[in-house]
Amino acid sequence: MIEQWPATPDEAVALQLRMAPLVDPHPPAGFAPRTAAGLDVAYDEGSDRLFAAVVVLDVASLDPVDQVVVPGVTDFPYVPGLFAFRELPSLLTALERLTVSPDLLVCDGQGVAHPRRFGLASHLGVVTGLPSIGVAKTPMGHYDPPGPERGAWSPLLDDGEVVGRALRTQREVKPLFVSIGHRVDLDTACAQVLRLASRYRQPETTRRADRLCRDALTSGA
Structure with a gap:
């Protein structure tokens, strides 16, 4: 479902x-x-x-299942929170070109950890x-540093509301900030992020998508 696409920041906030x-x-x-898609721009x-770029991985093995990268342009201004x-338009185009439908989307950005709870x-x-x-x-909010061990977490708060978690994905490495996007709870979200970040700070879905779109940018593909 997509309403008429906003042309101004005020229209975007309203949406x-x-x-x-x-x-x-x-x-x-x-x-x-069973499959998770990483998305990045x-x-x-x-x-x-x-x-x-969208990269779909098998969650159990972290082997690639499918990947798509598409060129795009944006004429929407750079505004925090928007x-x-x-x-979104280019990422939706990439998702539409996949040959599989992923079970989970893992976005390099915020979910409800957002001023309007809609990242x-x-x-x-x-x-x-x-x-x-x-x-x-x-x-996006305030947190106390979690413990140093992998899997440690602390609440991420905004105006006193829990909007996510600061999650340590590797021992003594800077935490990531996990929030629900849609059709998932926070415990499940953190468990899936840890499953996908078995070796590095970032989930493998994000690492692969980041590499794919940056390689495309460098090559001008």
């Missing part, structure tokens, strides 16, 4: 406020994803060009109907 109540914080019954500095309106991961989840998770490198 987020209308759609935020559609976020479902509960996973489907018996949710056990690389921008060409100094222009409106970008490349959007990144989805720069990236990129939530927007993608609601539009596609797929369970989605936001995994960000920087926090």
